[in-house]
Amino acid sequence: MSAPVYEVFAIRVGANAQRTARENFLYDACCGDPNAPMPLDYYFWVIRNEQQVIVVDTCFQPATADRRNRQMYRLPEESLRQLDIDPARVEQLILTHLHWDHAGNLGLFPKATVHLQEAELRFCTGPKMAYRTVNKTYEVEDVMSALPPLFEGRMRLHNGMVEVLPGVTLHPVGGHTPGSQVVRVNTERGWIVLASDAAHLWVNIRERSPFPILDDLAQTLEAFTEIDRLADGEDHVIPGHDPLIAERFPRWNDDPHIICLHQPPN
Template identity: 55%
Template sequence: MSESTFPTYEVLALRFGTHADRPARDNFLVDEGQFTQGTDMPMDFYFWVVRNEQHFLLVDTGFPEEMALRRGRTLFRDPVDALTDLGVAAGDVSDVVITHLHYDHAGNLDRFPHARIHLQEEELQFCTGPAMRHHIVRKPFEPVNVQAAVQRLFEGQLVLHRGEAEVLPGVTVHSVPGHTPGTQVVRVPTARGWVVLASDASHLWANIRLRSPFPILDQLTPMLDGYDKIEALADGDDHIIPGHDPQVAQRFPRLSGADDWVCLHEPALDSIETAAAVHVAAR
């Protein structure tokens, strides 16, 4: 199928939680003085839906209230319950992409009993391998989520990919290691062009624009190389959707009849330069 004959999809994002009290400098591996002293930069939590009349794909599954309380996060809505805004029940979801197995992206898997779970093979190997003996490495993971992924493997519902793969007609996943060895992004054809759900391959727009990664990472050079790959996959800066940037919920139009959801398949309400200026201080 040529790119010109791909179907197009709507891409929706829901901001379901936040980590509000967060200094800007905590979101970057190296502080080069680009942020003013005392600047706050909250980190929000999202998951995404890709849909058209024939298909429905969930990208990531958030985390439950118990985990929010334990990790000091604020949950605005239960991510699974929020699907009812779209007229979808969790039991009817047939395909879920998990971008990586960190706690905030891979919770609630047990609530999607009939879904195929799409994951990079290297992510499963990493989370069940010797790296998990190190506390600092395993800290962003939850054993219950890794166990749920293994359970789906034994039930024949875990689809393991090695690099690029098509998960819906025209919708592809791409391995972008760095944050974790098996982090993947999702590329979607929309009416406004190719949108890339970057997830934690770039937590914030500022991470990719400044080439300054979020400090939780497995390998630095692959993550920096991944920024180039993401930019090549997307049709422009505002076609790259970071995984945790509060501005995502502010820069795109709301879905009619379901105001908690924003429409990433529609043009942004402002320019990426305007958005970036909110946090980046003049050098």
């Protein structure tokens, strides 16, 4: 029996226009002029068909954007409503990891079952969070907001690959954080992989040149191989922060911040 087919949308929430190439690679080998502009976009994702709606990550809150000097285009809930999705009624929420730009709005989803790798929650509440070098990529309020779903019995802590629904699977890859996971989804154009921060940019994975924020270099490189294995082709890999996503894929209703990943690239 074939897997169900889903629509998948990248929702662009904001940007870091001041980013330079040297900041996007662990080493300078792939960035040419290290001082050249190389901005990042910030996304979360929606997976849906006629029966199901799944949200992947929750991006960041306005106060966090201000504090971290990030541009914010639109509140996540506003884009969801453009898609006729009420966040308060969403039943499935996947968190690829708990960094500040991926887990900032959990309170918008009071009924959702939350899917997270157990290794991520253990890490974020463990002794290494005492180090500023480690905790600066997290917001303590965001980590704390993961506790109500846990206490309410709405959190599913996974230890390995799992099927959330037929046609949607989670694959732990580590590397970027100890509990980072990617999402594989069946669409009308084949299996795509939402790589999230396992691959920030297409060039990171294509050149095997990692983004500099990582927990384990070897796991990061192995994650690139796993992502390529899971996806049906290079344009089926969706990196977590690449501005080219909004250029390569069609817009939904001509909205520049809602991009159709289930449709072939332009």
